[in-house]
Amino acid sequence: MNKVIILIFLLINFADFETKPDQFIARQGQISFFSYTSVENIEAKNNQVLSIIDLSKNEIAISMLMNAFIFKKSLMHEHFNESYIESDLHPKATFEGKIKDFDPLMDGVQTRMIAGELTIHGITKEVEIKATIENTEGKYLFTGDFEVAVKDFDIKIPPILAPNIAKNISITFRFEYQPYEK
Amino acid sequence: MKNNVHFIIYFFILMGFSNSVKSQGLLDTLEKEYPDTPQYEIATFKATRISIGHSIENRKKGVLEIKAMNRFWNIPNFEGQRFVADKINARLALEYGISDRLTFGSGVSTLDGIFDGFLKYKLLRQRSDKKGSPISMTLFQNGSYRSRRNRPFTDINRFEDFTDQLAFTSQVLIARKFTPQFSMQLSPTYIHRSSSSFDEDPNNHFAIGIGGRYKLGGHVSIVSEYYYVLNPLKSIDTYDAFALGVNWELSDVMLQFQLTNTRGMVEDNFITQTPNNFNFKDGNFVFGFNATFVLHLNQKRKQK
Numbered sequence: 345m346n347k348v349i350i351l352i353f354l355l356i357n358f359a360d361f362e363t364k365p366d367q368f369i370a371r372q373g374q375i376s377f378f379s380y381t382s383v384e385n386i387e388a389k390n391n392q393v394l395s396i397i398d399l400s401k402n403e404i405a406i407s408m409l410m411n412a413f414i415f416k417k418s419l420m421h422e423h424f425n426e427s428y429i430e431s432d433l434h435p436k437a438t439f440e441g442k443i444k445d446f447d448p449l450m451d452g453v454q455t456r457m458i459a460g461e462l463t464i465h466g467i468t469k470e471v472e473i474k475a476t477i478e479n480t481e482g483k484y485l486f487t488g489d490f491e492v493a494v495k496d497f498d499i500k501i502p503p504i505l506a507p508n509i510a511k512n513i514s515i516t517f518r519f520e521y522q523p524y525e526k
Numbered sequence: 527m528k529n530n531v532h533f534i535i536y537f538f539i540l541m542g543f544s545n546s547v548k549s550q551g552l553l554d555t556l557e558k559e560y561p562d563t564p565q566y567e568i569a570t571f572k573a574t575r576i577s578i579g580h581s582i583e584n585r586k587k588g589v590l591e592i593k594a595m596n597r598f599w600n601i602p603n604f605e606g607q608r609f610v611a612d613k614i615n616a617r618l619a620l621e622y623g624i625s626d627r628l629t630f631g632s633g634v635s636t637l638d639g640i641f642d643g644f645l646k647y648k649l650l651r652q653r654s655d656k657k658g659s660p661i662s663m664t665l666f667q668n669g670s671y672r673s674r675r676n677r678p679f680t681d682i683n684r685f686e687d688f689t690d691q692l693a694f695t696s697q698v699l700i701a702r703k704f705t706p707q708f709s710m711q712l713s714p715t716y717i718h719r720s721s722s723s724f725d726e727d728p729n730n731h732f733a734i735g736i737g738g739r740y741k742l743g744g745h746v747s748i749v750s751e752y753y754y755v756l757n758p759l760k761s762i763d764t765y766d767a768f769a770l771g772v773n774w775e776l777s778d779v780m781l782q783f784q785l786t787n788t789r790g791m792v793e794d795n796f797i798t799q800t801p802n803n804f805n806f807k808d809g810n811f812v813f814g815f816n817a818t819f820v821l822h823l824n825q826k827r828k829q830k
Contacts, residue, residue, distance in 0.1 A: 405553045427745050
């Protein structure tokens with residue numbers, strides 16, 4: 345009987361050791377967005393994006409505060425949060441998805457599709473994003489860019505400002521993952 | 527043996543528990559990873575004026591506001607044919623953010639030729655994360671110089687010496703954003719006039735202002751303001767300042783329209799010396815229009 349208990353104990357311990365390095369976290373991920381029009385170029389950067397990947401299930405999650413975006417013009421930061429993205433009501437943007445055909449053990453660069461649900465301004469959309477994944481000595485670097493349509497997320501732009509804001513906003517991201525210790 | 531069974535049950539429970547922790551979504555894990563940085567409420571009023579008086583807001587460092595504030599009204603029973611309105615008072619002003627908390631501004635009003643300068647300092651910022659200060663507080667101090675006599679009305683101050691024509695206003699602006707749509711402000715005000723033409727008039731006035739903003743849509747809000755003077759002038763009849771307005775905040779331009787009874791745009795002038803009450807008769811009804819252009823002189827915002 346005692347041997348059984350020891351066996352179970354060892355099993356649990358081993359199970360724990362197996363799962364711990366499966367999760368990798370990026371605490372200072374970067375997301376930038378750009379809106380290029382002939383009238384005005386708008387650009388903002390968020391350096392405090394959180395992301396986590398679970399290699400056992402090839403899952404990824406991203407979460408960020410919308411008011412952490414930094415604009416060149418301070419008034420634009422206020423307009424963005426108050427009039428467009430309404431960060432009082434929807435403070436965060438999130439993404440939750442799966443990395444398709446991802447091989448965590450492969451060294452070097454691989455390009456993979458990430459499919460999942462993107463939530464901005466309280467509205468969730470299914471998206472597929474192409475990401476470049478670089479694996480160097482057990483650390484992962486995810487980079488890439490994609491586009492979102494402003495109207496998909498119910499962000500209202502007054503007609504008078506329609507020429508100033510692009511219909512599709514391009515987004516670039518960069519995450520450096522470290523092993524996650526709770 | 528019984529003990530061993532207990533152990534096994536205990537281990538199973540432990541295993542089940544650790545499994546349930548693992549099956550928690552990755553987003554929930556991230557939720558716990560947010561650093562505890564303070565979150566401040568933004569855009570309590572958005573513009574640096576609620577409508578006629580100052581709000582707790584100030585612009586960030588390196589931002590210059592170019593202001594054209596206008597008031598239009600008619601003269602009762604006026605026989606002439608002036609364009610649009612019989613009388614106009616315009617204040618042209620520049621207001622600059624020295625730091626994120628301190629603003630300096632200066633302007634000139636055409637009616638009575640009033641020159642004014644002010645300093646505004648944001649002392650407390652309301653936190654939006656339910657911690658810290660529940661209110662925002664801004665200190666305001668201005669000085670104004672009246673260069674012309676107030677014909678055909680009675681002059682309430684002497685015009686013998688330069689210092690006779692000075693007045694100073696101190697305000698403690700206290701505001702709270704209650705919901706994303708609704709903000710309110712209380713503005714206790716102290717006004718000192720350097721001289722009085724009449725002995726019966728006080729040189730020091732106390733007033734309290736109350737103002738509110740309700741956001742209708744992304745860029746439009748309605749505002750209202752009222753100033754109650756505790757010890758008004760005695761030599762002339764004065765009325766409390768009132769304004770009802772619409773603010774339109776768009777890109778680099780902020781437009782404020784108001785229906786009011788105030789003709790002046792400098793604090794001591796409109797809070798204590800408004801000679802008419804609010805109604806729609808000629809001479810009493812004033813239409814106001816503030817146009818603000820926001821110029822970002824310092825575009826390199828510090829990366830946090």
